[in-house]
Every structure is written in structure tokens, then in C-alpha cells.
Amino acid sequence: MPRPHSALRLVDVAAEAGVSLATASRALAGRDGVSERLAAHVRRVAGELGYVANMHARSLAGGSTSTVGLIVHEIGDPYFSEIASGVLRLAGTEDRMVQICHSGRDPEVELRQIRMLIAHRVGVIIVAGSGYTDPALQAESKAELAAFQEAGGRVAVIGRHHVSADAVLPDNEAGGRAVAEHLLSLGHRRIAIVSGPGVLTTVTDRLAGIAAALERHGLRLADLPVVQTDFTGSGGRLAAAEILREYPRTTAIIALNDAMAIGVLSTLRAHRVAVPERISVAGFDDVSVAADLNPGLTTVRLPMTQMGELALELALKPPVARPRRKGTGHELVVRDSTGPVPS
Template sequence: MAVTLTDVAARAGVSPATVSRVLNGNYPVADATRRRVEKAVRDLDYVVNAHARALLHATSGLVGVILNDIADPFFGAIARGIQATAAEMRRLVVLCSSSADSSSEFAYIEVLRRQRAEVVILVGAAPEDAAYRREMAGHVRGLRAQGARLVLCGRPAPNPHTAAASVSFDDLGGARALASHVVSLGHSAVAYVAGPEGRTTGTQRRLVFAKALSECGVSLDPALVVAGDFSRQSGVDAVRRLLASGASFTAVCCANDLMALGAMAALREAGLRVPEDVSVTGVDDVPSAQDVTPGLTTVRLPLEEAGRRSLALAFSGHDFGSPVVLPTELVVRSSVVAPSAASARRKLA
């Protein structure tokens, strides 16, 4: 039996008139009420009639991009790549910054659905909890049912059956090159400033770095691992905590460049020289990595290329194919040298 408007109203706990207003979009409805109705529509796979079905699959040509933090140069570079490709395709891009908040991310997805976005690109880390994955899977089904194409850039799918294209980076390859460089210079007491716990990028980078170090014969000591949040200030705070703990280390490897820049500032604040006393590395190769003194040794991610490939993939017609994995590259600058006699004595103190 076909699902009726009344069925949707009962499921959402509202009147049929309210359901009609949400579907038509021609009357103001409270956000919480609208979300309930939209969820009921998705859950019941409700379509009003042939005209509504046609509207359901119509798109506006809009490209919606949801980023964790628009101020972070990592996301800015990816956004540049998307914007450049969109301009060539004569598509309008709307950038949304969720501040890594799940509810904001979901709200933006619903806004983009109401605007009949042709493509939605989710950029950056996602929460790792099961509740988030379940809710995101529902939003993905809604996007697909509406005819929108979904691309995940720098994040895994919420489940193995997610209908989405994927662009990611060879994190393990980059970690292996970085770990080999650091260990080959004689560092064995390596501290690590990780990304935020419970989010995919932070977990992925920590795991691959630990694996890469292990392959070089060095174990990542849990006592030398401090979590940050990918901001410069969290790099400062992490190194302050490491120093206050009395831990011994000759190198600090950070999960991104912003935290590495903060780590360098905290070491200078403590009267330590980089790299003579402590070496420092990052990941991403944001523009400021080459402008600081000393220049930051890091793993370069092709961020703008990831943005370009994400949008190109959305229009390729092959969005259910194998994930696109972009190569990474070790960039050696001046922030890593062999441990000095002074740093070796500090390590043994």
C-alpha cells in the first residue's frame, strides 16, 4: 500500500498540513519540526505524486561543500581546488563550516537538500561513534533519493554500503617516509602530538605513524603521545604538557602543521632550540610551513588536487568505483637534524 501524507504526519507527530508546508517549502516551519518531517519522509520513502517525484529528483546545479573549519589552511586549500573546478564547470559553490559539530553538519546537509544541491562534498574528519554513522547513513540515503551526488574528501564512509565517491590521501606512505627520515637521523625517543580523539583523521594519522615507526624499529611510547585538536594553540599546550611531565624526547612529530608550529613556539618558550635541542615535524605542508624559521619538515598532501578531484569525480558518472587515493610526499626542510650531544644528555637525564 502506498504511503500517504497522513502516514508521514503520524510518523512525525504533526498535522498533515504541517507536512504539506514542509514539502512545499512555502510556509515557515520550526527547524525541529521540519527535521522530524524530513526524517519521516526519508524513513517511509514517501513521494506525493508524479509531479512531486519529478521535483524530488530535480537539482539546482548547486555544489555544497561542508568543511570542519574554514579558517584552517588545510580546508582552505581543498576549497580552492573545488572552487577552481566549479568555475570551469560554471557551477555555484556554497561553503559551509560546521566547526566539527555533528548537529551543524546534519543541519547544513538538510539546507543543501532543500536547495536541491546537485553535489554535496563532505571534507575532513568525522566522529567515530555508531550513532553518528547511523544518522549520517540516513542523510546519505536522502541525498541519493533526491538525485544529489555525494563525495567524501579525507574521510571514510559511514558504512561499507554508502553510496558515495571518495578521495583520500596515502597517509601510510607519507608516515613511512617521515618516520624513516626521523629514525635514520638517530631519533628513538619520539613524542607525538596527535589529532583529536574520537575523530577519523586524528585516529588514522596516529595509527599509521605508530605503524611506520614500528617498521623502523622504534615503538611509539604511549607516555609520549598527547592529543591536540589540530589548532596551533593545541600544539603549544601539548608540548607544555610533555615538558611539564619530565618526559625525555629528542623529536616531536605532530599530526598536522598547525600543531607543529605551536610545538615549535612552546619549545622556544621553554628555552629549547629547534632543531638543535628538539626536532619537529608536521603533516599537510600548509604555506606557513616553509615561511617559519627553521623551515618545517613535513608530509605534503596534494590538498588543492583533492578538491579538484572531488568535484570532477562527482560528475564523472563513476561515483561508486574504487576510492581515489592521492600520493603524499616528504618535504625535508630544516626542522629535523640528528640529536645533538646536549639533547642526548637531556634524553638520558
Template sequence: MVDQPTRQITLAQVAQAAGVSPATASRALHGGDRIVGDELRARVVQAARRLRYVPNAHAQALANRARATVGLVMHDVSDPYFAAITRGAMEVAAAHGALVMLGSTFRSPDREIEYVSTFRSQRAQAILIVGSGFSDPDYLDAMRAELFQHRDVGGRYAFVSHHDLPGDAVLPDNAAGGAAVARSLLELGHRRFAVAAGPPTLTTVEHRVAGFVSAIDEAGLPRSAVHVVEREFSENGGRDAAHALVRGGLDATALFCVSDVMAIGALTALREQGVSVPHDLSLIGFDDIPVMRHLCPATSSVRLDLEGMGREAMRLVLGDPSSDELGADGDSVEEAVDPRRVHFPAEVVLRASTTAPTRR
């Protein structure tokens, strides 16, 4: 009779048995930069012995690396939205003496998972995922498995924007921003709207459109007052959406683009079609990347502190000395609570591209 292989005990199981976080269990067993109290260390060691835990060489390598490395995964490195967030994140990484490896997925959920897996195999201590999440259940299951394996060997991770996954996250107020756009346009007198949206499987798109539509509903207007056109979440997508609206007989007096790059594409297409902004159609984007104020006309948007979002996300994933103090029992304060959610407000900034509707 052949003996069945013994199931490998994970660090997460040891941590659960000792009543601590995986990161604390890793420090207690393998060492690290932060000190674990004697009582807590004894509890973890006792649990490891009881479960016959065998230390993982990969986990030890993570704990003993002299210089931290962070794998930063984003949708598109050429997009000013992601460039601004990355700049803020890398400022904090440099202050911590950490190295940052970049990965651009071009909004492919499969490629995002591949990058996380690759950064894990390269023993990055932390992984930061920047950009919209995907609502696909298969993606969520696969990404959750990758991140939990990273966590189980003492790695850390965090998100910028919604990912519908457990973990620390910086969350721009996308739904509230979309609602604020609708209310601003309503106050100007608009009653017929078009929305240039990206794929609805992206949670950022879903939340921004939902916020906009909910504010229109609250104003008592019929759902037919909003015409949503779904295209790529890109400059070309904005161009295609604007062309489709004009070809279909433009009825709206205001166009809301769910990102600034889509608004830039839409502005180009409207100019090509002879549609005057804002005389024929008011236009507003979302994110307020720096170029928006320099377009002709200067284009309205929803302002987010993009660099601030990047800085805060990197603080979450590396640990901010001002908020990651050690507790009396040796465990860190941040690990003793639920995953942290840092919300960033969204503020409508009206410029020359948005005005009261004119009679046509």
C-alpha cells in the same frame, strides 16, 4: 475501520526494481542534462508504474534547475588546509558553471549533519564533505540517512578524506604518510618520539598516528618509545601539547604533529619554553601548507596536493566529462561500478626543523 496510509515508494526502490542507479532512474523519469537510452527509459517507466511510484516535487526541482549548486561542508574555513582544498574545488565548480555554498562545522559532527540537511532542503544538486570523518556510530547512522535521502532524489555527494561511509571519495594517504615520517626520523637516528595528536575520534588523526606507530613497531622499538599527547586538532592544541611535553620533562628528541597548524602552535610554545628547534627537539608536521617553508626554522612536513584533492573531489561530485561518458545502454560508466576512490600520495619534506638528534 480507518485505512492505513500507503507507504511512499521512493526513487531508490524504482531504481532497484529496474536494475539501474537512482541517478539514472531520476533522469529517465524527470529528465536532465544527460540522455537515457530508450530501452533503459522504458525499463524504468515500467518499474515505476508497477510500483505506483509518485514523483517527488523536490526531485523534479533538482533535475530541472538551470544552474548546478554544490554544498561544500568543511571543518574550519580559516584553516589553510581547508582553504587550499576549497580553492581547488571552486576552480572546477567555476569551470562547470556551478555555484558553491560553504559551511564550516568547527569539527562538530552534529553541525556537519545539520549542514548536509540544510543543503538538501535548499535543493543543492551535490554535496561535498571535506575533512576527517568521525568514528562515532550515531554520527555514521545519521549522516548515512541524510546522504541516502539526497541520493534517492537524484542528488550526488562525495568526500575528501575518510568518512567510513559509502560514496565517491578523495583519500589522502594518511597512514602511509605517518609511517613515512617515522621512517625518516629513524633514519636520522631518533629513537625517542613524541606525537601531538588531535582527538582519536577523528579518523584522520587515527590513521596518521596508527601509521607512525606501526613503523616504529616494525623497527623493533618498544611502544614506550612513542609518547602520544592528545589535544585539540588546532594551533592551540599544538601549543598545549608542546607545553605539556616540556612540563612533563621532555625526553623525546623528535616531535611529530599530525597537522601543520598543530606544528605551528607547538613551535611557538617550544620557543616560549626555551626549547631550541632542531637542536633540542626536531619538529615535523603534516599537510605542508605554504607557510611551513617560511617559518623560522623552515618546518618539515608531509606534502599533500591539497588543491589537486579539491579539484578531483569536485570532478567526482559534478561529473568529469572525460571520465563520466555514457555507456551503450544509456547509463553512465561511473555509475556502473563501485564508488570511486582516488588516492593521493603523501611525501615527507625535510627542512631545517628536523635533523639528527644531538647529545644532551
């Protein structure tokens, strides 16, 4: 198999620096047991020579690998591709490679991928897909990740997972509250929800926020139509058709992510339903095209790219006793797809 031109080995660096293999290894790993002066010298020599450790040898010998494993539900979905972009960007500046795999929103596949990544001896695992509300669905993944951390691996998750690890927590509940408040303040009461799979914590958290806002206005989520569908554009299209058919008096639709909201807009347009004059539509995430739609989509902005960067940043920090948890903040972005309730 290909071996890089620069088949420079640690022995070469050691020889050049005039130290033993062991000392060179310790110096570069930043392990103690080497005088600071010597270590600095070795590092300088390694730098001048452009030495890059053979990750396979390192891993085989029991060292850790700099590779980052990233699990997303589906990279073709802009929500995840923006997160991945953030991870790749930061990884690039740290000279780390990123292995990406699909979980397809299937806990079993997710488990398989986690095992694959561990088998490949990645040093870091980032789980970017939503967690599952039912702990049983994640029990095995949780055990696997715990063992991985026990053995020195680093883990960070994006979203609410049943895993004890550093976490980036999207402002799902507060965002749900904000978007619902927005529609309520515009006078809407006959609001329909286009929801994703109820097993995802992302979905339940966003719904919880919406429910909280409704209650402050004396409404109950249970009394509103909640159409559960795929977390995708075609899911949104189907759901919108159902809403038009079953709940024709609806004046506003909240889709639990932008992909679905875009599908909703598409169906409404096909049915020549004026947005926002007859029905207001709001989404969640603020994927980059949301601003370019017509009408521009009112949505809750989550900083996906930064979320990816932040997750990797957390994972790269030395672990602490209690996992870190970082909120993301959110921002209600009001564009043209929402307006006053039709009189």
C-alpha cells in the same frame, strides 16, 4: 527579489529556436527524445542569447540544481581553505556556485548542515572534513547522504568516512609512516606525538602509520607520550608546553597536522629550545606557510588544492555502481626543523 536584467526565459529561447517549450527543455538538458539536429540548434540559440536557466524554477519543477555544497570543519584553517580553493577553482570553470558551511568538527552540526544543503536542493555535496572512527557518530549523516544519492544527488568525500560515495583518500597512513621513519632514521627514539581528537579517522590513520614505522624499529606507540589536543595552533602550543614539562628528555615531536606543528614551534621558541638541535619537529599537510617558517617545517605534503578539485571532479562524473576511491599520494618534505638526534 532581484531579477537579473537578462530575464531571459526558456520560452524566449524556444520561440527564437522555433520549437516548443518541452523540446527546448529536453534539448538543453541533453535528455533524449529530441533529434540531435534539433537539439544542437536549440543549444546554439540558447548560447547566442546567453540564456541561463532559472535554477529555482528548475529545482521546483523537479530538476536538479548545479550548486555544489561543501562542508569543511573550519574555513579559516589553511588545510580547508586550500581544499576549498581547489573546489572553487574547478566549480568556476564549470559555472557552478559553491555553498560552503562549517561543521566545526561536530557530528551534530555536520548533520544539520547536510540537511540544510539537501533542503536547498544542491546537486552535489562534498564533505571535506575528516570522518569519525565511531560509525554511530555518522550514522544519521550516512543515512541522509544515502537518501540524497538515491534521489539522484551526487556525493564525494575527502577522507575516510562511513559513507558509500566517491572518495578522495589522503595518504594519511603512508604519510605517518614516512614522517616517523624519517625521525627514526635520524636516530630519534624519544619521540612525542601531538595528536588531534581521537574520534577523527584522519588522526587514527596518521597514528597507525606512525605505529607501523615504530614497530619496524622495535618500538611501540603505546610507550610513547601521545598528547591529545585541539587540531589547531593553540592546541599545539599547549601540548608542547606539556611535553617540555612532563617528558623533558624528548628529542623529537611529531604533530599530526601543520597547524599544531606551528604552535609547537612557537612554544619551543618561547622556551628557547633549539630546533632541531635539541628537539626536532615535524608536521603534516604542508600548508603553504610551512615552507616560510623558520626553521622551515619538515612535513608530509598532501596536495590539498588538487584534493578539492579531484573531489568535485569525481562528483561531477556520472555515478558508477561501486564508488570510486582515489588516493592522493604524499611526499615527505624535509626542511630544517628536523635533524639528527642530539648526542
